[in-house]
Amino acid sequence: MLDSLDAAIDALLARIGGPLHVGAPLGLGKPHRLLNALYARVERDPSRRLHLYTALSLDPPGKGKGLEARFLGPFVQRHFGDDFPRLAYVQALKRNALPPHIEVEEFYMQSGAMLGSAQAQQHYASLNYTHVARALGDRGVNAIVQKVARSADGMRLSLSCNTDLTFDAIDAIVARGLPRPLLVAEVDPGLPWLGGSAAVDADFFDIVVSPPGPHPKLFGLPRQPVNDADYAIGFHASTLVLDGGTLQIGIGALADALCHALVLRHTDNAEYRRVLRALLNTGADDPALGPFAEGLYGCSEMINEGFRRLVEVGVIRRKVVDDVELMQRVDAGRASDDDLARLEREGEYLHGAFYLGSPDFYQWLRTLPEDVCRGIGMKRVSAVNELYGGNEALERLQRRRARFFNSCMIATVLGAAISDGLEDGRVVSGVGGQYNFVAMAHALPDARSALMLRATREAGGRLTSNIVWNYGHTTIPRHLRDFYITEYGIADVRGLSDGDCIAAMAAVADARFQSGLLDTARRHGKLRDGVAVPEEAAGNTPEHLRTALAPFRTAGSLPDYPLGSDFTTVEQRLVKALGWLKTGTATRSGKVRAVLAALTAGRCDDAEALGRMQLAEPRGLGERIEARLVGLALKRTA
Template structure:
């Protein structure tokens, strides 16, 4: 019998009365984590060593605090407006950042907020390296006493929606049964702001042992602030968009690279003539690129795409809205086979249109606008979005493989990496000293699936360079001390300088292809290393002068389209005000130009003589520097004016 409570402390009492001694708790990643319930539980056990707590989860999200100085001045007001002053920060996550978790509390995660926990010994020691599809069994192995999850409900309906996180809850329960373990207590926290998604995302209320409906007001859902898209990001997105085949299947990751790809696909479909103009300016030979001709295209999407991605995000919203994603699939294999082989019954097409789904995901995360879109969708459109188990989305095996192969025709899997080697390995989740930046997540799953599906391709996208303390480094490496994707699974790599097709290529061909998308100032050293390692003929010389492979050349090619608004800073919408958008640019310039003591000195000296600019007052007021009182505030005001002046034309 399902019990119902409204008080969070009473819910904690309910749990503690049913579990003696140590507590082992599972919780979904990201949005599905019940922050208020977890905070109430953590507060109860934090100072009680007789109640050891182990929490199994991933991606514990808290609003950013910002650093010091100008960054803090910008971030504090934005965070309060965007997340809400009453947003319940995860207390255990804040403690973990500072290595302040008590000794009897352990938080084990298989995916971290990118770069947020590099300095946390507790987080690094308790990280579990897993493919996303293995996470359910790993949690089951820990034999959790309870699984806690945020859910959605609607009036007069006995079915609750797992909504944002249909990813591993049910897979975990199945894995526990397979291991002969008792079923954990299932605890749901109702959030009225969570969009209700029906179909396979719903369970009967009896699925849960306890349902908590805390009193309002309800804090806002965690919204990811949308970031500006750079020239390099746009170039990568444009190259990637040429590899998508009409009528195929699309998976994308998250971040500005995914935003740029989504925008490029929208342009390809809705403004094809100007889309081709941009491609011509970026790379005149792109239309005849062998890989584009073999597996992609430049035409609008007559059939449309089917989206199948572990995470649904902002880009998918825009792709659905513009008609790029509209190819529906059905779970009736015989129906799809009849349509495929031309023997469809009269009613088959009507059934597919009425019952089919064009977008499948295992969890979703995005902006407040994204959540509102899900809430406001008419029922018939929302029913075309299906939230599925991660075991269904991220792999072909263990379910109805024949059906999934038919649904996922001409699949294109786009995921980000940090670095790639000249021989085709990818570095995506950790540094060579072992510290974890984020996690493997589903990347390996999708790369492997691309090799298992006929006609499928995996594309790992990355920026060609990175700057660290004022020094530019190439992200195409000869070798690196950590690998996420091994080189025997090499496929497509894309950065702002082009496409490298490595599938089934010799090591020498891989080196040549990767060198062709390496920044000009690093090409010679890379080729010399390859020659010294016997992977390249001693007399090899690259075609062309390599000067197209510069940031300046990319920016020059895209500049007219940036100026015209065809490639806006925020293609999927912005969470920043117009004033804040200018401040983001100015603060980014200041950060880039103060990375070393010498650069900081030069920038401060330049700021001292920076005259006031027209309109500076609005920006100074937003940053609380319109009337600086101390020497530090006066320097900050001048630095801000300098950053605004240097980015005014950007």
């Protein structure tokens, strides 16, 4: 056990004589301090080439400018800490300043963070999550570095947050006749301990370093507010979930809304159904949408905040074991008392390949009672994201009635999805596991895939539809089309003809874009004359949605932060106000109107909010205008 990062780098460089081909986990499991020490050493020595293979290199928000800086500065300092080790290679990538002898290849990027980096864009690898281990073998990775947790006696280490690729990558590398990669662990005392298949003997790693404190905080994802459109999408999606089934979800406000809907369905079913009726959802009176009697089994590449809440209220509780014959008896209703006792004793209710969330989420994992924690199994991504290549018969039994929920940015009326990139070729994020889950939904007899998206987006003061005729990039091809969900309903397009698919997709589009979509389809001979959207779809407008959900917002059934917030109460008010202001000032004319309205609106009486923005006593014309703009936004969003 080493206690110096420099000593760990010395040992790594001594063991590997030539070019360094280093793999590092995505997200939380990336050892920032160790990687920064390696980067600093290699940066000074052009004779040592470094190829880093990784994904989701997490970087806290920058300081921003103007009002954004006034809000973000104190929040970033409090949430991430002054000593958070920003990845040196990420800062270089953002400046297109990586030295020639260092190359970073990622298969998934922090959303939107690298759109302006030519170096990052050129070295992006478009891979399904389950194909990454194979690619690491092809690239001859000779070292893997990873953040780990350590047991109290120091004899065991836990891969904890990232069991996803390490084991699969080692197997893939060795299968090519290459030496087992050098394994280097950085111990983080703040990382939650998870046992089971996540735990290994300490000598599994060749080098273990435990740097002295103080230890920086774990990267916490700030939880975002959930708006009316997000809630509508989440409630529509929740009607597809079957009791006794399997659940996979992504991350973000849409997933948070879905989880809240499932929680409400289980804990206050009457209110849940009232929301569905307000949304004109046909499932509002479906007897199958009662509370969860059997519960769900969670099987998702990423375990996040939503799963925490679903476990807490008892929605996620259906257990599985790795025993085909026992699972067959359970599935057939022939399980004995001994079977059920073993299922309760040994079963796991939640499987994931990595986890990421808020500081509250990490604290939940740290403090789980042992019997509850034992029900969480961290697995290889090959075991979670696919059926083939492992124990397919077992996984089919475990993943009964599966519902796979993911988000996309854009969908075409012919059923293709755009989730990871732009039509100019630039990558926003990555494919990740989305294709895996969509394909699995078609491979399992009673499974479905649902892609969720907001019907419109606004940028630069211009409103556009997220349901389009065609797009110059595709993540999910149209032949894998299944459920699409917007705030205006569910389009079930699996197996439909093109004409019927177009009609169904137009029916969940914003009313302002429906006729244009249908006219384009007719012009190209894909839709017969006379086809129109249903009468109720003519009401697909934000105003109608806002009116429908307003009573539930007022009553507190649909809170802004259903899974908790990382913002203070005053910051929550400011997030809403600054969001309104950003939209309203996206154009030059909007800025002029906002300034004029602010100057004539009178002073703001929210002294706490102005104080938080360092505008309680503005100095100079610029600060006085900023104070008035914030005051106007607070009034409009109160």
